[in-house]
Amino acid sequence: MQHRTVFEVMTHDVVTADPGTPFKVIAHLFAEHDISAVPVIDENRRILGVVSEADLLRATAELPDLEGRWAGVRLLSEERGMPDAETAADLMTSPAVAAQSSWSLVETARTMHRKGVKRLPVADETGRLAGIVSRSDLLKPFLRRDSAIRDEIAHDVLVGTMRLAPEAISVSVAEGVVNLTGHVDERADIPVIVRLCRWVDGVVALHESINYTYDNLALDVEQPR
Template sequence: MYRRIKDVMTHEVVSTGGQTSFKQVARLLSDNRISGLPVVDGQEKVVGVISETYLLQHQAQQAEEHGRRHVRRPKLTRSARTAAAKARARTAVRLMTRPAITASPDHYLTEAAKIMSERDVERLPVVDDTGRLVGIVTRGDLLRVFLRTDEEIRRDVIRRVTSGLDVPRYAVDVGVEAGVVTLKGLLELRDDVELATRIAAQVDGVVAVSSRLTHRRTGSRARSAAGAFGHM
């Protein structure tokens, strides 16, 4: 089974309430050596997220506002108005970004990585079906999958590829060096070659796949790629 967020997330999460003061938020970040934290309501449901970036923007904006106090300012853009509002924020609820971008414990790590990349966020609060905070996952947590040894990756690729194709283990020779997988062997169908490459590429810790597989004949598989490796 591909690794999920619940396998790498931090369960003990530092969070805060909406009425926490600016200075208390700064203290929480500093004391716990973290760069962001979720904001929760009375039922521990996530309502927003605060990043240390917002606190730095607060300070920068305050300095800029002071310097331009006696200067006529042009009409602000939407993003500039948002930044100005954060500069005046005194509590977490005013400082946070909402709605919070969250994830489920059962999301695959690849899904979490896609969300972080597309939404340009450093962390995702993890919530249960009711929206309650149960953990947090960061980009650093996702990168840990690349710390797997080549031998661990090799064993995983062999198991998943041969199981997905329903072929003997000796049918595919798998080599791994620095996370780069090389596949060799003779398979029955061209579709098998393409499927083997896709399966190997989705194994945790794989950096790239080089396929030197060959095939006896052209043909199609009755089952889909998703069916082949969706429940291993």
């Protein structure tokens, strides 16, 4: 049983900027490619930061950043003699939050949620830009057919991994919701089965009605001979 990594769902052909890319060029990139952020990379494709639409707006409208600090580049330039934000180097959020190409979709989704971002640049094992992943990319596994989900659970999880007889547990899937019905010898197998099935790509929810012969979770029950 294999689980998708972020490498399998990310966009590989990435629109990028270098540190010297002008403000207006970045704005044109957003409009031309219908995107809302670009990774900023050096000559070796190492990720230096990310420029988003929010970064452009903050630079022109003098809005606070996500942590409540005033980014107001134009305001600062007037009061302190600092230059306006003219290039990607001035605008970008750095260091960039990046995913690793080997990350699971769950790990990637958690990072996006924790950092409050809609997309992440993806780095390969050398730290170079490999792609970019968005929230919509992470939802791609949920487009799997119910029949494909059912076959993976029945064959790969229950028979292949758990070594159960094919008739031990019945599997049905409707709109990504899995129902398991059947019987196992040991009660301790049930939470393992549930956990493995939930890991299958495309599973929205899981319900089980599995009986058992031996309650090996109860310490006062002697295992039958």
